[in-house]
Amino acid sequence: MLIEIARGNAANRGLIIEHTDILKYIKPGEELYRSYFGFDEKIKEHINSGRKTPSGFIGNFFINQIILDIDKGSNTFEHTINRLKDFVNRLIKEFELENNFQTWFSGTGFHIHIPNIFNFQPSNNLPNVVKVTIENYFPEVDTKPIHARGLIRVGRTINLKSHLYKIPIKESEIWFLTEEQLKGWAVGIRLNVKPIKYDTPSKIFSIIEPRAYVEPLIKVIKPNSKVTCMQHCYNSGEVFGTRHNRIIAMSSWLHREGIPLKGTIVMMKSYAPNLDSYEVEKVVTDLYLKGGYNYGCESSVMKEFCDSQCMFYKKKNYLPEIFGSEEIEKEYKLSMEKGWKETSLNLAPFFGIETEKGYWLRPGHVIGIIADTGMSKSALMQNISLQFKNFGKTLFINTEMPYEELYERFVQMEYSMTNEQVREHYIEKDASSLKHAIKHIEYIKSTPNYDGIVDLVHKLQPKILIIDVIDDISPGKDRSINNQEDMYSGIKQITRDYKCITFMVHHINKDSAIDDKGKNKSLNVHSAKGSSAFEQKCDIVIGIEGNQLTGYRTVKSLKGRSTSPFITSFYVDPNTFKYHLQKLRSE
DSSP, X not given: OEEEEEXXXXXXXXXXXXXXXXXXXXXXXXXXXXXXXXXXXXXXXXXXXXXXXXXXXXXXXXXXXXXXXXXXXXXXXXXXXXXXXXXXXXXXXXXXXXXXXXXXXXXXXXXXXXXXXXXXXXXXXXXXXXXXXXXXXXXXXXXXXXXXXXXXXXTTOEETTTTEEOEEEXXXXXXXXXXXXXXXXXXXXXXXXXXXXXXXXXXXXXXXXXXXXXXXXXXXXXXXXSSHHHHHHHHHOOOTTTHHHHHHHHHHHHHHTTOOHHHHHHHHHHHOTTSOHHXXXXXXXXXXXXXXXXXXXXXXXXXXXXXXXXXXXXXXXXXXXXXXXXXXXXXXXXXXXXXXXXXXXXXXXXXXXXXXXXXXXXXXXXXXXXXXXXXXXXXXXXXXXXXXXXXXXXEEEESSSOHHHHHHHHHHHHHTOOHHXXXXXXXXXXXXXXXXXXXXXXXXXXXXXXXXXXXXXXXXXXXXXXXXXXXXXXXXXXXXXXXXXXXXXXXXXXXHHHTOEEEEEEEBXXXXXXXXXXXXXOOOTTOBSSSTHHHHHOSEEEEEEEOTTSSEEEEEEEEESSSOOOEEEEEEOTTTOOEEEEOOOOO
């Protein structure tokens, strides 16, 4: 397979080489690009005839790996790293690519190299097929390089804009990445990390054939500066796999702009001519009549088409509740002046983490706790609740045991009593109250739905919210909460709105519990039951491992947006359910 390379800068192109010879052209301090696609022998005739790029090439295009671009753009490093983590979660859970992809830091953003999971075959139309397919399956990536003359930066070469190198990143490093680490690694070519070799994909996905292009009768007029993103969205035309979400976003925009229902229906049918006409009309009508969708600048659809020309671009305040940087800075400064540590939890002493930085949970953080059945998940939550009794009110929602039993366990832990001792204490007529030490905890008599949780948080204003387990929470009447994935997003939004710290306890999937030899498997960030939405919405994920027949538990961090990894060992007293720190065992 032949490829085109550009040395020194992207404009210095036109050299055709065998793709296996690319390493010969890598030089320290010099930029190097290669064509996104490979070519057959006809590319030599194409270039030798005086053409500067593969544009108009009539031979066959090839692709031996797919490169997905997470572009940084004008976003912060932290935002881009979080996008990477969420995207990698999708690759592993939805596309079964665990340990079968390679992440590269490009010097600014990220390139994720994956095997040919769509079984793309050589053809002259391959660039169009690949672009449409990638846009369908991966709407969050930048597809600008995916065309006949597209170029992509070569690994181990410098990015002169940032003066950092394109370097490989291990899969295990992704979950704790920081800007400081990346820049430290990327000052050189990082030879101590070798890119992986792909295995044959375990699953092949269907390609999406591009629609035949039809020249529009009326040329698209340049969008104006008011909500420019939605104008771009409409002008881009329908893209399979994204139509429903985009129609809802555009209809919400048009509704707020005062466009009558019939007018919006006509526009949306024009936008998506291949979507069932009745389906379009129903989606738009439901939105107008029932409401419930208010898209702001931070929504995924609007972000995708964000344009600096827009009047809302600077402050990102299309909706009143969306704050710009100026307002956020004021709130941030105020929290620093008040002492942010006073409103945060430091779990380092509880977990036995020896660090001067601490292990801080801040208001707005969502922490996921995952473990197999019988691994003392509820007990861990109760121990943490008691550890921070002076922090403020805790709302403890337990769906798996009666509230009386939950109270009994709290008493056992607080006073180091067995359940028999607690019961005997309360049987006595003149028994003293034991509730004082746990009066900061609020209990729920029955399992609430999502609406119920919203009402409880609004009413009680807890500092800590514990949902044990999140699997058992069902949607209420809120039309935006239709499934478990929506639930996680909703809980995260509640956590931010009410500035509490939320723990979501979740079961693991069967495949993550026991291996084919009957031994307990080590947990990772992808072990949670269901889709990848759970770990995507959690700022921190903590796993509990151990043997159900013993009280020994290993607690370890599996993901942290702004925290360092840790692993620690506990012994859970079966009589009191108290967690006691242990030295890590060598077994």
